[in-house]
Structure formats: C-alpha cells, structure tokens
Amino acid sequence: MDANQGLKKKLYKEGFIVLKKFFNEEEIKNLIELQNINHLNKNIIRPLGNYPEYWNLISNNKLLKILRDLLGDQIVFLHNSHSVIQKSDIEIDSNWHRDNVSRVYGNGPDWDKKTDYNVLRVAIYFPEKNNKTGLGVIPRTHIGKGYICNFLRRTRTEFKRIYHSKYFKFIINNILGKNIYVEQGDCVIFLANLYHRSLPTKGIRRAIFLSYGVNNTHAKNFLVYYLIQRDDSNEFKLNKEKVDTENFKKFLKNQDLYINFPQI
Ligand SMILES: O=C(O)CCC(=O)C(=O)O
Ligand SMILES: [Fe+2]
Structure with a gap:
C-alpha cells in the first residue's frame, strides 16, 4: 500500500490536504531567492514555464512523489x-x-461522474513570521454542497450590499468556510473544483501555485480553458520572447510530465 494512501483518501473526501513543513529551511531560502530574482517589481508572475529558474520546482522530486501517490x-x-x-x-x-472550467456545481463536463475529477492545485506558502495567511476553503464543495455555491453566487450578483457586509462575510468565511493558516514551507494541495479563496493578509504574502493532473478529459479541458478560452488566456500562455518554449516542452517530456498542447 502507498505510504500516502491516507492522504489520498482525505484529499478526495475533503477536497484538500495540508502538508505542514513540506519544504525545509534551505529549500524555503532558495524559493524566496528565486522569487526575488524573478519578480523584480511585479507582484505576480505567470506562467512559471516562462521562468526557467522555476523549472526545478515544477519537477521537484518530493512534490512529484506525493503527486504520483495521489494521482497515479x-x-x-x-x-x-x-x-x-x-x-x-x-x-x-x-x-x-473554483479554479476548474465548469464553475457552477453539477453543471458541465467537470462534473460528469464517468471520470473522477482530479486536476490538482498545489499552493506553497512562505509568509514572514507572525504573518497570518493561507487558504480559505469550503470543505467538500468538490463533491456536494452545491446550494452553498449557488447561494453565494446569487448573493454576490443580486444582493451586493448583503454580500459585502461584515456579518455576511463572517458567517460564510468562518462558519461555512475553514481558514487554513500556514507557516513557511507548508503546502496545500486541493482539487481545482473545490471552493476556495486567498486569505486577506497584513504584511508581505509570498506563495507559489502550480497545477497537475493526469492525461484525461478534465486535464485537457483545463488546458483549453486557460490557454484558449479565457479572455485573459494570453497571461497563461508560454511566451516565445521570454523562453525557449520548445526547450520547456523537452524538459517536461524528460521529466515525464508532458501533455500535448490543445490545438485551436
Ligand atoms: O492566494 C491563494 O492562497 C489562493 C490563490 C488561488 O485561489 C489560486 O491561485 O487559484
Ligand atoms: Fe484559485
């Protein structure tokens, strides 16, 4: 039996798992350095394929080992x-x-029960000490609780004042939602169709997000959505001016992580 069988069960049941101190101090130091070199004045950089210094993280052995235990x-x-x-x-x-394609619970191919949904998001955090931050989640919204998401969506569009009120937010964020507070080097892995949010944070918030799956229809739909369908899909595409894209594809092939790019 896989060492991580328990984690796998938990991931599919709750929609997320938390790996405390997944990266050690040396690794954290290197990741922060990596950010400092690549961000310059930008608060967000994407996709990480455009930044060769991040490739080692994409193929990090420890990360791939656990992902293989979770996904095959x-x-x-x-x-x-x-x-x-x-x-x-x-x-x-x-x-x-949600980060998946079919955002409305039960509606669209992501919710087709013929193939289990298994696109994973990996969130790696390295906040400064005493800086409360992390990920908010509504557990099990990847397999049910569609009414919560519908209710939230309706309130956001039709009752904006209520949606933005302190009390309403408190109930949703703290009673239905769960705040996962993280420390440096913690890693949260969640299914892309789980309801989630960034936690508001005082002070500097550093994090890295990656996506993995297996070569199935969900992964293909995810790629089509981010690389082609979204209005801002240019932001998610590899940029030939920034990186030798063929070289990145070769790298992914060598690491056994490659999936064909969707064709328009
Ligand atoms: O900032 C975070 O913790 C979560 C970000 C997020 O929702 C995402 O990258 O999809
Ligand atoms: Fe997200």
Missing part, C-alpha cells in the same frame, strides 16, 4: 501556475471561487 504514475504538468509577492490586502483577491 502518469502525472502531467498543467501550465496554469504563478508566483506572488503581495505587499498588502489591496493586491489580494479574496473572493470565493
């Missing part, structure tokens, strides 16, 4: 990835959302 041996890298250094709450969008 044939995992692929799904390109939607970014790195953030957010200096204040203003730079953080803390709205509840």
Whole structure:
C-alpha cells in the first residue's frame, strides 16, 4: 500500500490536504531567492514555464512523489501556475471561487461522474513570521454542497450590499468556510473544483501555485480553458520572447510530465 494512501483518501473526501513543513529551511531560502530574482517589481508572475529558474520546482522530486501517490504514475504538468509577492490586502483577491472550467456545481463536463475529477492545485506558502495567511476553503464543495455555491453566487450578483457586509462575510468565511493558516514551507494541495479563496493578509504574502493532473478529459479541458478560452488566456500562455518554449516542452517530456498542447 502507498505510504500516502491516507492522504489520498482525505484529499478526495475533503477536497484538500495540508502538508505542514513540506519544504525545509534551505529549500524555503532558495524559493524566496528565486522569487526575488524573478519578480523584480511585479507582484505576480505567470506562467512559471516562462521562468526557467522555476523549472526545478515544477519537477521537484518530493512534490512529484506525493503527486504520483495521489494521482497515479502518469502525472502531467498543467501550465496554469504563478508566483506572488503581495505587499498588502489591496493586491489580494479574496473572493470565493473554483479554479476548474465548469464553475457552477453539477453543471458541465467537470462534473460528469464517468471520470473522477482530479486536476490538482498545489499552493506553497512562505509568509514572514507572525504573518497570518493561507487558504480559505469550503470543505467538500468538490463533491456536494452545491446550494452553498449557488447561494453565494446569487448573493454576490443580486444582493451586493448583503454580500459585502461584515456579518455576511463572517458567517460564510468562518462558519461555512475553514481558514487554513500556514507557516513557511507548508503546502496545500486541493482539487481545482473545490471552493476556495486567498486569505486577506497584513504584511508581505509570498506563495507559489502550480497545477497537475493526469492525461484525461478534465486535464485537457483545463488546458483549453486557460490557454484558449479565457479572455485573459494570453497571461497563461508560454511566451516565445521570454523562453525557449520548445526547450520547456523537452524538459517536461524528460521529466515525464508532458501533455500535448490543445490545438485551436
Ligand atoms: O492566494 C491563494 O492562497 C489562493 C490563490 C488561488 O485561489 C489560486 O491561485 O487559484
Ligand atoms: Fe484559485
């Protein structure tokens, strides 16, 4: 039996798992350095394929080992990835959302029960000490609780004042939602169709986000959505002016993480 069988069960049941201190101090130091070199003045950079210094993280052995335990041996890298250094709450969008294609619960191919949904998001955090931050989640919204998401969506569009009120937010964020507070080197892995949000944060917030899956229809739909369908899909595409894209594809092939790019 896989060492991580328990984690796998938990991931599919709750929609997320938390790996405390997944990266050690040396690794954290290197990741912070990596950000400092690549961000310059930007608070967000994406996709990370455009930044060769991040490739080692994409193929990090420890990370791939756990992902293979969760998804099976044939995992692929799904390109939607970014790195953030957010200096204040203003730079953080803390709205509840899903990262998958079919955003409305039960509606669209992501919810087709023929193939289990298994696109994973990996969030790696390295906040400064005493800086409360992390990820908000509504557990099990990847398999049920569609009414919560519908209710939230309706309130956001039709009853804006209520949606933005302190009391309403408190109930949703703290009673239905769960705040996962993180420390440096913690890693949260969640299914892309789980309802989640960034936690508002005082002070500098540093994090890196990656996406993985297996070569199935969900992964293909995810790529089509981010690389082609979205209005801002240019932000998610590899940029030939920044990187030798063929070289990145070769790298992914060598690491056994490659999936064909969607054709228009
Ligand atoms: O900032 C975070 O903690 C979460 C960001 C997020 O929702 C995402 O990258 O999809
Ligand atoms: Fe997200």
